[in-house]
Each structure stands twice: as structure tokens, then as C-alpha cells.
Amino acid sequence: MLHLGLFFTGVGPQLIWTAPNFAPHTHIDTFVATARTLERGLFDAFFLGEGLRVRENRGRVYDLDVAGRPDAITQLAALAAETTHLGLVATQNTTYNYPADLARRLASLDVVSGGRAGWNIVTTDNAWTGENFRNGGWLPHSLRYSRANEFVTAAKALWSGSSYSLHNEVIDIDAPPTVAARPMLFQAGDSPGGRDLAARHADVVFSANTDYDKAVAYAADLRARLAGYGRSPDSVRILPGAMVVLGDTPAAAADKAEWIRREQTTGSRAIAFLEQYWGKDLSGYDPDGPLPDIEPAEGELDPSRGTIPIEFRTGKAERIAAWRELGLSIRDTVIQVTPQHNAFVGTPGQIADEWTRYHDSHAVDGFNILPQELPGTIEDIVDKLVPELQERGLYRTAYTGTTLREHLELP
Numbered sequence: 154m155l156h157l158g159l160f161f162t163g164v165g166p167q168l169i170w171t172a173p174n175f176a177p178h179t180h181i182d183t184f185v186a187t188a189r190t191l192e193r194g195l196f197d198a199f200f201l202g203e204g205l206r207v208r209e210n211r212g213r214v215y216d217l218d219v220a221g222r223p224d225a226i227t228q229l230a231a232l233a234a235e236t237t238h239l240g241l242v243a244t245q246n247t248t249y250n251y252p253a254d255l256a257r258r259l260a261s262l263d264v265v266s267g268g269r270a271g272w273n274i275v276t277t278d279n280a281w282t283g284e285n286f287r288n289g290g291w292l293p294h295s296l297r298y299s300r301a302n303e304f305v306t307a308a309k310a311l312w313s314g315s316s317y318s319l320h321n322e323v324i325d326i327d328a329p330p331t332v333a334a335r336p337m338l339f340q341a342g343d344s345p346g347g348r349d350l351a352a353r354h355a356d357v358v359f360s361a362n363t364d365y366d367k368a369v370a371y372a373a374d375l376r377a378r379l380a381g382y383g384r385s386p387d388s389v390r391i392l393p394g395a396m397v398v399l400g401d402t403p404a405a406a407a408d409k410a411e412w413i414r415r416e417q418t419t420g421s422r423a424i425a426f427l428e429q430y431w432g433k434d435l436s437g438y439d440p441d442g443p444l445p446d447i448e449p450a451e452g453e454l455d456p457s458r459g460t461i462p463i464e465f466r467t468g469k470a471e472r473i474a475a476w477r478e479l480g481l482s483i484r485d486t487v488i489q490v491t492p493q494h495n496a497f498v499g500t501p502g503q504i505a506d507e508w509t510r511y512h513d514s515h516a517v518d519g520f521n522i523l524p525q526e527l528p529g530t531i532e533d534i535v536d537k538l539v540p541e542l543q544e545r546g547l548y549r550t551a552y553t554g555t556t557l558r559e560h561l562e563l564p
Contacts, residue, residue, distance in 0.1 A: 155512050155547045156390055156519030156561060159191055162202040166218060169416045172526040187531060188232045191239055194535030195549050197560040198240030200273055200521060201225045205249060206282045210425050217422050226258050233266035240557035242271035242339055247304040248297055249286045253328035256308040260332035268556035270336040273359060276301050298346030299323045305354045337557045352378030355389055356563055359521050363393040363495030368516040390518040390561050396496035397522060399533045403499055410498045413525045414488060423487040429454060430469055440484045444477055494523055505541035512547060
């Protein structure tokens with residue numbers, strides 16, 4: 154079957170605050186209602202994003218982005234009591250946690266949920282998070298993945314009932330066994346180090362490769378890496394992140410997708426994006442007016458700050474010059490130049506046909522949905538797209554098990 158999850162970030166640029174039936178994105182009632190709708194739609198899992206420090210823009214709290222996320226494990230434990238089948242996946246990083254402590258908390262979530270817990274393994278690339286922890290700073294990319302591998306190896310040993318001891322440059326642990334439970338392991342990195350980590354440990358990969366050709370290439374690469382670690386091609390499920398925009402007609406869906414794009418890039422967000430490049434306060438500029446007529450501060454962007462995509466952190470002068478040549482307003486410039494999430498746009502039937510092609514060619518095992526509206530996006534998928542998938546024999550008509558492993562059809 155095709156497998157579906159939902160990636161819930163909380164407040165941020167992905168979710169639209171101006172939607173007509175807006176649900177408060179940080180309220181527990183919204184989490185509960187979302188989880189129940191997903192369970193009605195027979196989804197595999199609810200993924201909760203994690204943030205260990207609020208976002209910043211030029212040294213100040215960036216309150217237009219994720220601010221005040223709840224602790225993922227605590228929040229999912231609450232949802233365990235409100236659901237009966239839905240998998241509950243907590244994003245937790247390996248750079249700033251400690252293996253024995255995190256292994257115990259994740260195993261506890263698995264116990265209280267009856268085997269429905271998952272761990273979305275991330276390494277966290279920004280420096281300001283490290284400033285909240287005793288070890289401070291941040292780890293270079295290669296060391297982050299070395300630590301992640303040792304971290305996950307330690308957690309798996311502790312869950313299996315073994316003690317674990319290791320002391321090297323990236324990890325220091327001497328721990329007895331923890332709670333005897335094994336959450337499902339999800340992995341979201343796409344670098345070579347991330348792919349190797351997935352091939353070695355993951356049960357599910359939350360991939361960024363949604364475009365069909367990229368999805369095919371990614372699946373082939375990952376399965377080759379699996380073989381290198383003695384694992385079968387069917388031992389991992391690949392779920393790319395995807396936006397879904399449904400309409401009664403193709404034209405209606407396209408119009409809605411355009412509205413979503415503009416609503417996600419508010420004037421305030423556009424100004425904040427450019428402030429990082431100019432290195433100056435631009436709050437006095439009209440987001441629907443021309444680009445700032447002042448010269449930016451000298452120097453490249455600080456590569457340790459994570460509020461903009463990695464590929465946008467170098468070449469500042471060249472980028473600003475190219476943006477000026479577009480001749481667009483501040484807001485339209487940001488809409489034009491920032492990368493868009495991969496989206497499936499069309500009628501329910503069109504998207505079901507497209508997903509059938511992805512599934513039947515083994516490019517993916519399903520999708521992790523990135524919602525734009527709550528509750529609108531999820532209700533549309535459950536009420537309109539899921540029936541089309543079921544009609545094609547591509548999607549379950551009832552849960553056949555109670556654990557996340559059973560939902561994912563993993564050995």
C-alpha cells in the first residue's frame with residue numbers, strides 16, 4: 154500500500170495564518186483534531202517538528218517563524234491518549250541530546266502508545282541551538298553524522314537490553330540498558346552522510362526528492378547503500394515530503410496554488426528575508442515597493458544561522474545584483490527567487506494517477522504531507538484524495554494492525 158504521514162511544524166512560513174477556517178497552530182485542540190482526522194484517513198503517522206531554541210533574524214527573536222514549539226515527546230504522549238492507531242513520530246536531534254536520556258524518553262513514548270512511536274533523527278546545523286546547551290557551539294557537518302551514527306548505535310543497543318560504553322571525539326557514554334522498547338527510526342538528511350546514516354539505521358526516510366526523476370535516482374542510490382550494509386531493498390520505506398493542492402478542476406487547483414504561494418510569503422517575511430542579505434534594518438521599506446536603494450553591509454552571511462536555505466548562504470553580492478535586474482517588488486522578488494516546496498497540484502483523480510505512477514515504479518513508498526492550511530489541507534486529502542487512492546487499490550481501507558511497524562508493512 155501507499156503510506157502517508159503528516160509533517161506538522163507548528164507556527165511558520167509553511168502554514169497560512171490568513172486562511173478562512175484558520176486553526177490556532179499551537180493550541181492542543183488543533184493537534185488533537187489534526188491527529189483524529191489523520192486517523193480517520195488511515196494515515197501511518199503524525200510527524201512533529203522540533204525546535205530547541207526560537208528562531209532569530211539579525212540577533213533578534215524571529216517571531217514570524219517557529220516560536221515556542223512544545224516538546225515533541227510530551228506533545229505526542231498527549232496525542233497517544235487521544236488516538237488508537239496513528240503513529241507518533243518525534244523529531245529529536247543527535248547533536249545536543251544525550252543517548253541514554255533520549256533513548257529512555259523515546260522508548261517510554263513507544264510503551265505508552267502501544268508501539269506507535271517513531272524517532273525522526275536530525276543532526277541540527279545551526280549554532281544558536283548549541284548556545285542553549287552546556288557543550289555550546291556546533292559541530293562541523295562530517296562530525297555531526299559521525300556523532301549521529303554512534304548515537305543511534307548506542308540507543309539501539311540500550312533498547313535491546315544491553316549496556317553500552319564508548320568514548321571518542323564525538324560521543325562519551327557508559328550506560329546501562331533502558332526501557333525495553335524499540336521506536337521506529339526515521340531519517341531526514343539528504344547529504345551523503347545523511348544517506349549513509351539512513352542506509353545503516355533507518356526504517357523510514359523522509360526524503361526531499363519529490364520530483365519524479367529525482368525520486369527514482371534517490372531510491373536507486375539508497376537501495377544500493379542498503380546492500381552495502383547487508384540490508385534488503387524492502388527494509389526501508391521512502392516518504393518524500395510533498396505539498397498537495399486540490400481543486401475541482403485543474404484551473405481551480407492552479408489558482409489555489411498561486412494563492413498559497415503568495416500567502417506564505419507575507420510582506421513581513423519578505424522584508425526579514427532581505428534583512429539577512431543587507432545586514433541592516435529594512436523595516437521602513439514597503440514590501441510591495443522596489444528593492445532597498447542602500448548598499449548592503451559587507452561580508453557573507455554567517456553560515457551557522459539556519460533561517461534561510463543552505464544554498465542561499467553564499468554569493469551575497471551576486472545574488473543581490475541579479476535580484477535588482479528582475480525589477481520586481483521586494484515581495485515579488487522573494488517569491489520569485491526562493492525555492493518552492495515540491496507540490497502536487499490538480500484534481501484528486503489527477504494526483505491519484507500521478508501517485509500510482511510513483512508507487513508502481515518503486516520511486517517512493519508514500520509521501521509525508523506538508524500542509525498549508527489547517528484543517529483545510531488535511532480534510533481535503535482525507536475526504537477527496539484518499540477515496541481516489543482506495544478506488545485504485547493503492548491505499549488501505551482499514552488499519553490491519555495497531556503498531557507503527559505494522560502500518561509501514563516492515564518485517
